[in-house]
Structure formats: C-alpha cells, structure tokens
Amino acid sequence: MNEQKIPYKIYLSEEEMPRNWYNVRADMKVKPAPLVNPGTLQPMTAADLAPVFCDELIAQELDNDTREVPIPEEILGFYKMYRPSPLVRAYCLEEKLQTPAHIYYKFEGNNTSGSHKLNSAIAQAYYAKKQGLKGVTTETGAGQWGTALSMACAYLGLDCKVYMVKVSYEQKPFRREVMRTYGASVTPSPSMETAVGRKILAEHPGTTGSLGCAISEAVEVATSNPGYRYVLGSVLNQVLLHQSVIGLETKIALDKYGVIPDIIIGCAGGGSNLGGLISPFMGEKLRGERDYRIIAVEPASCPSFTRGKFAYDFCDTGMICPLAKMYTLGAGFIPSPNHAGGLRFHGMSPVLSQLYHDGYMEAVAVEQTAVFEAAEFFARTEGILPAPESSHAIKVAIDEAKKCKETGEAKNIVFGLTGTGYFDLVAYEQFNNGAMTDHIPTDEELAVGLAALPPQPKA
C-alpha cells in the first residue's frame, strides 16, 4: 500500500459507518464477573436492576454472548450528526518527533460534549425514551458526560437531572451553563435533595464531593421518582458496547488503507473510551487471529490498574449500588485535590479489569505534569487542544514514538484522542504558570481505601 495515499484525516462515508455495536464479552473465554447484590452477594438479576436501569440496557448489561448488536436507526441518525469522527494521521507530530513511527489518533472531540461520551449518551437516552420514561438522572465530574447526556435528552425531549461534583460545579461554571443551555437541571453534589447527600454532608460538612457520591445521589433520585432511571457514562458493560463504535470506525478506516496497528493506546478512567477503542482489536486478539500491544494509561494519582486490587467493590461512595468486580482503589479513595488531569474514578470497567487480569493488555501510570507537557506539545504541533484525560494517551504515544526513533522501527501507533480541553483551561493555566505539581499516593494512603473493601462473594 502506498503510504503517500494516506490522507491527514480518514473519514468514513455514511455507507461505511458501522451498523452494529460489537460486544467484546462474546469473545472472552473468561467473562467479566457479574454485578452482585452487596447484601446477599448473589448475582444481580434483570429484575433486581429494573428499578435503576432501563430494561433494554439491563439486557445489554447482562448479555455476555451476543457478538453483534444492531444499532437502532434513530441512534444511527443521531450518530450521523457528529460521526464518523476522523482518524487522523499525525504527520506533523511524526515530523516534529523525527520518528519513523506512523502515528494515528481517533479524534472524538468534534462535538459539543467535547468527547466520546455522546456515543453512549444517545444510546442510553434512546432506550429510556423507548421505554416511555419521563427522564433520566446521572452524575458528572468534569462535565463531559453530563453535557453529552443533556444533548441527547434535548434531542429526544427527555428530562435530564445531572448531579455534578460540587468542586466541578463551582470551578466549571461554563460546563454547567452548556448543560443548562441543553435544558438539563444541574445540582451540585452532595446536595440536600437526597437522603444520601444529606448523610454525606452531615458526616463531611465541608466536602467538595466526589464522583462516587454524585452517583449515589443520582441513583437515589432515579429509584425514588416514577418514570426515571439512572444512566452512567462509564464502567458498565453496556457503555463499552456503545463505545465500540469508536474502535469499529477506527478499524474500518485503517483497513481501508491496509494499516495494521502495532500498539493501541487509550487513557483509562472508568474505561469507556479505552474499552470502545480497543474492542474490535481485542476481539481479534481473543480469537487468536492477530496480536496487538494494548496499553491503558492512567494517572499516577489514581492508579487503579497498576496499584489497585482486583476485587468486588462498590461503584459509589454512598455504597447503595451493586458490587462490581474490578481493579479498584476502594470506594472511599479520592485522588489528591491537586490532581487536574481527570480520570478520577476509583474503579475500572469489569470487562477491562478481567482482560487486564488475564494478560491481554498492559497498563502504565503517568504523572500529570508530564501529561500537560505532552498536551502542550501536541497542541502546538497538531493544532488540537486536548483534554487532560486524552493527554494521558498522548504522553504514552509520544514515548512509544520516541522509542521507535531509537530503534528505527516504523511501528503503527494508534491512540484515542477522546476530547478537547476547552473547559479545562484552569488546569492549563496552572501548568502555564508553572504551578502544577504531582501527587503520587503512598502505599499507606492506598492501604486505607483497599482495607475498606466490602465482603467478597465466594468464588
């Protein structure tokens, strides 16, 4: 294949866009462990989950066998508003690095939510609408997921209640206004609106909130209001299913030009982007058809893969959700407040956790100052101001490209550029002013969260 013919950006035509999501669980020999009831430690059934989640999403959550799930026409229509996202050949970055590596990134930031989150938001909102619900509740941290969900709900005419981690609500008023412009109600969490919020506020009066705490509030509101269900932007199996559209498009685009990736890199918070990006490649790897090096990149301040424990844990701080088996730092773990780089969730997708546990992927933890250095370098070279989360992947992609320079190997490196950093300028300002520092938790600090894991089901 003539390399000259690879354009700067590969866009699929509407006909080439995927019409099915791909469920990587179908190809896993060891399936991800089921969600369990924290009281009985028994697997959650569809009936157990029905008060919290929409019926069709529960079916997707529990279905470890169906390989291809047709994307409903209405969702395909919405996808066409902002998809396909471009697969970019980073010619400028390659030249600046003087690397023989070929670098590609799948850029998911060209939509108003600023990230890939919209891929699952529209799916979850669609199934809620189809079930005849009035609205959905959710939590948001940095605000990308909340924005995505409010966009999807505005499109479908659903009510949208967002519980936004208080520190973000205060530090990111613009994110809040985007959600309001899309008609969502946005409440700082913890709030006095919920029992769990009141409890947390009573115990920790000055708290600025956490994702786990906002999840607890959103779940409580969904389960106590008729016509509402809770939706979540990461971690869940269903989310990885919807996000597979990222990887599928990436694979179709690469296949068009006969490019086979050697290394695939994604940032990992709850796993939604990484799980989506790698899914079809992981499928080939699981089926023994082809091997890829797959790298998850997480912040050194919140190192669930590299320093967490593979165990059952709560997804939320309020401990009202089912237990998931995952790499976790403990539901009580909250990263240092000086951590600006996103990816602050204490746990990790059960699917990715199982794959990591079984040796199908690697993980590295990187420090935020190095991440922002890579982000600035990338912005100046490729023109896109990346989200701090995405910049974790950039950092490792650059590191791998530099290794190629040393060895002279022309590896194909593919990474996920999940979104833009337009709402993260407070962190960039901190970096620009030389005021950013790193915080790596000590073993003692981590031991506190890990010691508080709930009772484990018997194997």
Add this chain to the structure above:
Amino acid sequence: MNEQKIPYKIYLSEEEMPRNWYNVRADMKVKPAPLVNPGTLQPMTAADLAPVFCDELIAQELDNDTREVPIPEEILGFYKMYRPSPLVRAYCLEEKLQTPAHIYYKFEGNNTSGSHKLNSAIAQAYYAKKQGLKGVTTETGAGQWGTALSMACAYLGLDCKVYMVKVSYEQKPFRREVMRTYGASVTPSPSMETAVGRKILAEHPGTTGSLGCAISEAVEVATSNPGYRYVLGSVLNQVLLHQSVIGLETKIALDKYGVIPDIIIGCAGGGSNLGGLISPFMGEKLRGERDYRIIAVEPASCPSFTRGKFAYDFCDTGMICPLAKMYTLGAGFIPSPNHAGGLRFHGMSPVLSQLYHDGYMEAVAVEQTAVFEAAEFFARTEGILPAPESSHAIKVAIDEAKKCKETGEAKNIVFGLTGTGYFDLVAYEQFNNGAMTDHIPTDEELAVGLAALPPQPKA
C-alpha cells in the same frame, strides 16, 4: 439528483480541496476603493504599507485583478490538519421546523481556534515567516482571531504578540490561556506599553478598551520593533482572499450533489466569514452566470451596513491606520456594553461594502435576544453550540426556512456557521437566566460617531 443521497455531512477528499484562493475583486466592475493616507488623502502604495504589513500580503491587498491565487504548499499542508470543514445538511433542523426548505451550513468550528479565523491566520503567518520576520502583532476581541494566530505562529515558530481588548481579557481568562498555551504573549489593551495606549488611558482612565484601540497598539508595536509586522483578522482584502477557501469548499460540495443555493446567509462583523463564504457565488453573480440572494446579518447594536455611512474612515480608534472606504458607524463608535453577540467592529470590509452599495447583496440587523433564542434552538436540534456571531446567521436562516414553510417553497438555504460558543458561556448564562436585553442605538447616538468621520478624498 436523488435527494436521499445527500449525506448529513459532505466532506471533500484531499484531492477535491481547492488549491487556489479566489479573488472576487477580479470580477468586480467597480473595484473597492483603495486605502488612503489620512494626511494626504492619496492612495497608499506598497511602499507606504511596507512598515506595517508583510510584502506578499501587501501585494495581495492591492491586487484587484488576479482571479486565482495559488495556495502555497505549506499552507495546504496546514489546511489539511483541520480542513476540509464539513458542509452539513441540517436534516434535524428541517424536521424540527417542518419546513420544505433544504438547509445547509458550512461549519468552520471544528478546530481549536473555534472559528474560520485560522484560514487567514496561517496564510498571514506563513508570509511573515517567508519574509524572514521574527514575529507578528495583532489585536483580538472575543479571542478567536488571537487564538487562531497563536496556533499558526506556534506551528511555524514565529513570535506572536496579541493585544486583547481589556474587557475580554478579564471576562475571558480561558481564551487568554489558550493563546498562552500556544506560546503567544497576551496584553490587555489599552496598555501602558504603547504611546497610543498611554494616550487613550490618560484620556479615558476607566476604559475597558475596544477593538479599534487594540488595533492601534498592535500597529504601533509592529512598526516600532524591527522584524515585526502587523496582521489583521478581518476587513482587509487579503483576508477575504484567504477566507474564499470557505466558499470554494462549499461550492465544490454543493456541486457534487447538484445543489444550487437560492439564499446564502452569513454573519457580518468585519466581513471575513461572509466575504469568504459568498465569494465564488458572488463571482458567478458578478459575471452574470447565475443569481443568488445573498444576505449579510449584523447585530442591531452595531449596524454598520443597515445604518452606517459609505465613506472613508479609520479602521482604528487611535486613528493611526490608513483610511478605508466602507460602511462605517464612525471609528469612535463602541457598541453598548450589554451587547454580548460579537461583531462589534464599527466598519465593514471595503469589498463587501462596495458590493452592498452596488446592490449585489442585502443586509439585515437582528437583536441579540432573538439571536440567542435561535442559538439555543439550534444547539438542541443540531447538537452544535454555536458562537453568538454565527448565531446571527442561524437566526435569519431559520426565519427564511419558516417563510418557506408558509409558501411551500423547497428553497436551498446555505449559511455559514463560523464557530463554536464554548468561550461564550457568560453570554449564554445571561440568556439562560433571562438577564439578556437588547440595545438598539438611537439615531442621536449614531449621529455622534458619524459626525466625526475624517476628511474625505475627492472622488
């Protein structure tokens, strides 16, 4: 042509992208009036302009005859990083409006500058670099142009000094940080760094600045520092030339599907976007090959086309720049501080002014509350959060589509969506809170600026 085949988004391949800019002046029977020296009232020569502008840009500024200007390879390479921009068929908007009209928009917001400004920024920075300069100076209001220029300069390794209208510098710290991330120096204007800044501050100690004042400072710094030139993001002929890439791509995309626009709509501040979008269509109109209805949309608070005077005037408040013949409200005119919608410049591109004067286009003025209503409706329907500037065009496009609903006409409406509103959330917040009002200047208010026009050259 089968309408079903028109995709949601039309992307050109790299091969289809324009390789020449189009200079609409070549097809104008009455050319735009030349810039004149405010002292002598004689036309500015290339030598007169050389201390301010790069040589090759001066040649482009003065060249009313060359129809096609080849885009240098280096600029084509940069364009490929973020172009082609999509031409979007607004299926969702059409359905929501229940209009038989077919609505298309050219979306220029998918780059970090958030607007079309990058098209001219890279060109101007490229010619500065080619001339061996150290750097460039400029002004920025809302910050889109400053961001675009700092991106272009970062890419080429040029120094970039931005004078940012003080009120924006303070109200838009995030814009400032984006520019700093791209390595630009950003100074609030008026500043004590320049003679003109000190003079303005002495006369108006509490001033929050204006675009005209920031222009004066940037020009002074460029002309008093060896190795620097001044660059401007709008108004100038050269800018319209570079921005013709918008219209050329639009036309190629429409031609691919056999679509002939009936109405072409763009917002108009200094004219960079509108001039670029309409140029190839205006060329056909000027050559008598085809007729189009072309509508400029301006804010009712800053109505240069609809209520200004077609006369020679200064482009800057400090009155150190050459005079341009244009529709103007007077160089002293500053829109009401409650005007949030951008497009605050007192004058208008001389090319567009001449075309408007000669009856080749229409202009309408719209109020900002109506503009933000349209913006919010558009955001919820098409998913993109538009810049307030762009939303002026959205407002009129929706109005025209509603007229089509009444008459049953399936007109093809094309408008320019110049950028995104991610850095305009203060204005959206004002609108969301019901705190936005309109301000239409009275005839008496306008008379002040118009009375202060400089002496006019003899015809």
